[in-house]
Amino acid sequence: MAAAAKAAPKLVVRTFNKINAAGLSRFDPSMFQIKEDNNDGAHAILLRSHKLQAGDVPLMCRSIARCGAGTNNCNVPLMTDLGVPVFNTPGANANAVKELALCGLFLASRGVMEGATRMEELHQSGEAHAQIEKVKAQFGGRELAGKTLGVVGLGAIGAAVLKAALDLRMEVVGFDPALSVDAALKLPGHRIRIVDSLEDLAKASDYISLHAPSNEHTNGMISTQILSQMRTDACILNFARGELVDEAALAHHFDNGGSGRYVCDFAVGPELSPRSNVIVLPHLGASTDEAEENAAAMAADTTALYLQTGTIRDSVNFPTTTLPARLDTVQRVCVVNENRPGMLGEILSVFGNAGINIVQQINTSKGDVGYNVIDIERLSTFDDVHFKSWDALQFLLTSLDGVKSTRYIYGTPASAKHAGYAVNFKGQVYGIGSVGGGPTLPSFGELLDEA
Structure with a gap:
């Protein structure tokens, strides 16, 4: 055989x-x-x-x-x-991160976190039914429609976020010095405005959503210089990398009148963690099944x-x-x-x-x-x-x-x-x-x- x-x-x-x-x-x-x-x-x-x-x-x-x-x-x-x-x-996690970024937009716009915390306190004290209508004015916030979202990084995730923002009737500006031809062709170019610098994006935006990698060129990109160009109540969403934001500069910005929120899914240092306008989530971006x-x-x-x-x-x-x-x-x-x-x-x-x-x-x-x-x-x-x-x-x-x-x-x-x-x-x-x-x-x- x-x-x-x-x-x-x-x-x-x-x-x-x-x-x-x-x-x-x-x-x-x-x-x-x-x-x-x-x-x-x-x-x-x-x-x-x-x-x-x-x-x-x-x-x-x-x-x-x-x-x-x-x-x-x-x-x-x-x-x-x-x-x-x-x-x-x-692109494998683009939809998952996009959905979390949209959640971040709503958390930054409305007093959802603070309101939920207050209602938990009222339920514990037995006053929830009596107070629910009275306290709502404290957490009103603002609507997204008509506001401007600045998207930093226009790859798969950034592109998905800006398209979702357009569906919410927001204005969109984008910035990406490393934008490839293939990625550019996938953008709805007639509906968004591409700017030449991060400073220009900061000046134009009510919200800034970060979707850039962490490297020697991008770390600390949200700096004192950029923060000085932002609107006082502008909000920052960071579901990319924690290193992109200079935390000391952001804390100084808040101490000197900055009233916007910072929403991220990275742990922050003691200069930011105690602040009510800093919302930190677990690193959930790519964690869906x-x-x-x-x-x-x-x-x-x-x-x-x-x-x-x-x-x-x-x-x-x-x-x-x-x-x-x-x-x-x-x-x-x-x-x-x-x-x-x-x-x-x-x-x-x-x-x-x-x-x-x-x-x-x-x-x-x-x-x-x-x-x-x-x-x-x-x-x-x-x-x-x-x-x-x-x-x-x-x-x-x-x-x-x-x-x-x-x-x-x-x-x-x-x-x-x-x-x-x-x-x-x-x-x-x-x-x-x-x-x-x-x-x-x-x-x-x-x-x-x-x-």
Whole structure:
């Protein structure tokens, strides 16, 4: 009786935090294995809020996906230096955050929180029925219709918020210095006004809703300067990142006559926390069942697509890259390298010198990262070429100065085989011929400690 064919090793996806089960079910169980415990041999990582350390990332890890939009916890600069793409899930939680931002608008406009607190007190004292009509005037507030909402950041969430504001008959101004062409085309341009500066937005707005990432350019953007341009009763909604608001400046603004409300879902410091016009919610933006499933599903799909075909989409540090799949007839080689002059020529010369024909290829770059997907003729023998094995060719390719990692893929996308993954770390090549890597290979953290 013929021996049964040995099953191909599965690709291991390690999860941090609790990732939505429905989203994880998008991984084909015949090709992928989900692990929550250790990182030995993990090919990809999915996480939510876990703060990623270099020691969490096995040497054979091909990718990291954040189930959410922000990637501050993913150590993106280090992962970029190590040649590991970091994916996120833009838009997956847009509706959930939009709905919370709308809630924030109503909380900022009407005395809902204060009124509810007062009614609780009256119920406890037995005076609720007698006082309910008498106290209502204390919590009247104002209507949103006709007021102006300034939206900072016009990506998926910001765009959803401004469209909802238009439905509430508000005027809308927007500001986003990093607005992409694709995002701009999705905006209702004839119904909103885009301004050139945060100062202009502050001057025009009754409410400001923040939907920007946290980075060196945006942290503290709501500063003394911006607050000085705002209307006295203007309100700020922050369901993006706490760091965007200079809390000391905001406290000073309130102490000097600012009467608007600050509504956020981030913990605030003692300068703001005792104030009745500061409303702090738990970090609820992406916590709905629907948003968690959407984010997990999107992260799973993006990760699987990258592992199976080399396609890059929704990466914060790698270029968008798509090469039509012909994996049934070719050997696909994916190369991550430094983005510098001459690299493409050096990479392609390895195939030319070996006598290998390139069927199709794409070269892309983003910042310091170059990425190549190269389809070469699949060989039945090595008789007519100038190398003795696929491992030998991959070693030459990975050894090039400036190459960070290389990977082989062959078979159809639905049954892609992963014949090899190799990493060049500080001139040393690791992982030739390895599918999983295994516990014998160090993590990036261990290599960095040694260095």
